[in-house]
Structure formats: structure tokens, C-alpha cells
Amino acid sequence: MFWLIITGILIIAAVAFALLLFPITISAISNKEGKRIEGNFCISWLIFKIRHSLKNKQTDFFLLRYKVGTQKHREEQNNESHESKERKESPKKEKSRKSPSIEVIVNLVGPLLFLIRKLVTIPRFKYLDVDFTYGLDDPAISGILTGLLHSIKGASQIGNSIRFTPDFTHPLLNWDFKIITTFTLIRIFYPLAKFVSNIHVLKFGWVMIRS
Numbered sequence: 001m002f003w004l005i006i007t008g009i010l011i012i013a014a015v016a017f018a019l020l021l022f023p024i025t026i027s028a029i030s031n032k033e034g035k036r037i038e039g040n041f042c043i044s045w046l047i048f049k050i051r052h053s054l055k056n057k058q059t060d061f062f063l064l065r066y067k068v069g070t071q072k073h074r075e076e077q078n079n080e081s082h083e084s085k086e087r088k089e090s091p092k093k094e095k096s097r098k099s100p101s102i103e104v105i106v107n108l109v110g111p112l113l114f115l116i117r118k119l120v121t122i123p124r125f126k127y128l129d130v131d132f133t134y135g136l137d138d139p140a141i142s143g144i145l146t147g148l149l150h151s152i153k154g155a156s157q158i159g160n161s162i163r164f165t166p167d168f169t170h171p172l173l174n175w176d177f178k179i180i181t182t183f184t185l186i187r188i189f190y191p192l193a194k195f196v197s198n199i200h201v202l203k204f205g206w207v208m209i210r211s
Contacts, residue, residue, distance in 0.1 A: 022046055023182040026123075030054065031176040104207055107200040116152055118191035123181040128161040132175035135167030142166050 022045065030039025042051045049062040061069040136142045146166045153162060195201060 017186070019046075020186040021184055023184050025180070025182045027180045029178045032174050034174075101207075104200075104204050108204050111195055111198040111201050113148075113151065115191055115195040119188070120152055122187045122191075123183045125161070125179070125181045127178060127180040130162040130175070130177040130179065131164075132177070133165045133167055133172060134174075135170055135172035137171055139168040142168055 025044040026042070027044075028039065028041045030037070030041075032038075038055050040051060040053045040055075042049065047064050050059060051062070052059045057073045059071045059073070060067055061071075134142070134145070136145065143166070146164070149164055
């Protein structure tokens with residue numbers, strides 16, 4: 001009986017590992033100008049596919065090529081539920097959380113950059129064309145973000161497929177992109193495990209739990 005259970009566990013683990021080797025395909029087309037946002041996102045894995053339309057605010061589920069379900073999203077209901085949730089939670093708040101120290105946050109930058117650089121090299125892009133313009137309340141933060149984006153772009157070696165333009169005059173976020181990429185989940189485990197086990201990340205997590 002013991003060896004039968006062990007054999008079953010090993011078979012399940014082997015099947016799970018094999019499934020993680022199958023690629024996930026993500027395709028996305030979207031554009032935003034001002035408050036207008038259009039586009040759709042699609043995720044495919046084995047015989048399953050999920051497609052979300054920003055314009056129609058609905059998500060379609062497919063098995064093979066057949067639609068098996070649709071989920072519509074209503075903004076009004078989401079807003080009402082969010083407001084009611086805030087009303088319910090507000091009496092329970094007795095004290096504000098203590099923010100992590102600057103030193104803890106600064107020490108988190110290195111591991112976070114490592115994780116981002118590893119993650120951006122995992123997807124295999126079949127098509128990539130991204131153009132976006134952004135601006136934040138503080139021009140200094142916009143400058144820091146621009147430096148970070150240049151660092152990520154250099155590490156990923158994607159060339160001119162991604163273009164970004166900072167706006168230092170006022171808050172802004174517009175984009176126009178088309179992406180088709182594939183990746184396997186098994187390749188994400190190593191960078192995530194190394195990030196989570198980093199001493200500075202653990203310290204940050206402990207500070208957040210204590211606060």
C-alpha cells in the first residue's frame with residue numbers, strides 16, 4: 001500500500017512536470033489615448049483558451065475551438081461592491097500600518113531588478129511592437145522610471161521593438177502595442193525561488209507582516 005501511494009505521487013508529479021513544459025501563448029493588442037482604451041488579450045495553453053475584450057468588457061472561455069462560457073464584467077457593480085466593502089472595512093481600521101524603512105526598500109531594489117531582468121528574458125516573442133508615453137506627478141520619479149526601463153530594455157536585448165517617451169510636464173499614460181509571445185512555466189520557478197529566498201526580500205516581507 002505504501003509503495004502504491006508513493007508510485008501514485010510520483011506519477012502525478014511527473015504529469016504535472018510534463019504539463020509545465022508545454023508553452024503558454026499570450027497575444028495582446030491594445031491602444032489607449034486619453035480615457036479611451038481598446039483591445040483584447042488572449043491566453044492559450046494546450047486545448048484551453050481565454051480571451052478578454054476591453055471594449056465589450058467580457059471574457060470568453062474556449063475548449064479547443066469551441067466557446068464554452070462567457071463572463072461579462074459590469075463596471076457599475078464592481079464600483080458598488082468596492083464602495084460597500086470600504087464601508088464595511090472602515091470601522092475595523094484602528095491604526096495605520098507602519099511603512100518599511102528606506103534602507104529596507106533600497107535593499108529590495110537589487111533583487112527586484114534581478115527578478116525583472118530574468119523574467120523579461122524568459123518569453124520568446126513571435127511579434128513585439130510597443131510604443132507608450134508616460135508621465136508621473138513628480139518629474140524626478142519619471143526620470144528614475146526611465147532609467148529603470150532603459151536597464152530592462154538593455155538586459156532583454158529587444159532593440160527598437162519597445163519605444164517609450166517620458167513626459168515631465170504632467171501625469172500621462174498612453175500606449176499602442178501588439179504582442180505575441182510564448183513561454184513555459186517551468187522556466188519561471190528558478191528566478192522566483194531565488195528572489196523569494198533572498199535575505200533582503202525575506203526581511204521586507206517580515207517587516208510587512210509585522211506592520
